[in-house]
Amino acid sequence: MEISKTADQALVLLLRIADQGARTPAELARATGMNRTVVHRLLATLQGRGFVFKRGDRYALGAALMRMAGQFEPELRAVARTVMTDLAERLHETLVLAVREDDQVVIVEQVAGSHHLVRAQYELGYRHPITLGASGLALLAFLGEQERETLAARTEEPERITRRLAEVRALGYAVTHDELRVGAYGLAVPVRDGDGEVVASLAVIVPTTRTPGFTDHAPTLAEAAERITKLLAGATEA
Structure with missing residues (x-):
């Protein structure tokens, strides 16, 4: 090229x-x-x-760059932000939406919980390998098998990544801690479009001090992801 x-x-x-x-x-x-x-x-x-x-x-x-960023996935971000704002108020934690760019994921939307003085946050545009962090694993685990295997094969430990992705698929969500930032835990689920294709991941991130019962958020997060899917489908039909 x-x-x-x-x-x-x-x-x-x-x-x-x-x-x-x-x-x-x-x-x-x-x-x-x-x-x-x-x-x-x-x-x-x-x-x-x-x-x-x-x-x-x-x-x-x-x-x-700000003007250009506003045009990136505008429909997905607008729909997701409505759901994320509601969920952040209920969970009192930070919600993050990430999308895939080849073998990386990029945070494109974030709603910070306002209840706690100490909270976990990332910067919009923050990117990291798709094989790291809850957001990346939740995206990668639910891609098509061939695409998933291709991306896993690019890593130094493809067998370990493959096993980890199988665990994520079995659970329906990904959980990680201290992978991207020390002291931050993440729990993420895939977000699909109206055709069932994975287009993003939705994650809740918390500091270490609030990890007891952290995985209890998984069903609520999955419901929020499903709500985004339905709203996206409605927007497409409109």
Whole structure:
């Protein structure tokens, strides 16, 4: 596959800023191994298009990316947010919606519980391997067999991942702890569209201090996922 080197370098800078926050051109050059002059030129171009803006001597993500993000899975996110808001108020915990991008998952929506002073949260756009975390495993476990095996085969321990996915399918949900962030537990279920295809995962995440009885949330979470499915089907029919 032939790619544009310049476009790829610009995207690398954007992803670096997204992962690490505002950075100076010198910091970006060191982190990416790019020539500092090239970094300055790319940042000037990105700034001109609104993808980054300058804050002192650092560059941060710009409003153009926010506009684009708002167009990502708008129907799924809008439907899910209604259900997630209701559930967060009932459980007093943080709800997270994640979608798959090849062998990774990306958090595209989040509703934080407001009842507890200490709560677990992620950033929108946070991504991680699909073989890690409850959100990833709940997505991967319920994909088609061939696709599931292909993704598992890319890992260093495909047999262990395959066994783990079988356990998730048997339970109907995935539970993990300390895989993505120390002190955070996650419980996730798959979310399907009106045709029965897995399109996302819905997870509740809690700090370690509130893990007793954590899996009791599984039926409630599954009901919420089913509600999202029905709302998506209704939206499609409309």
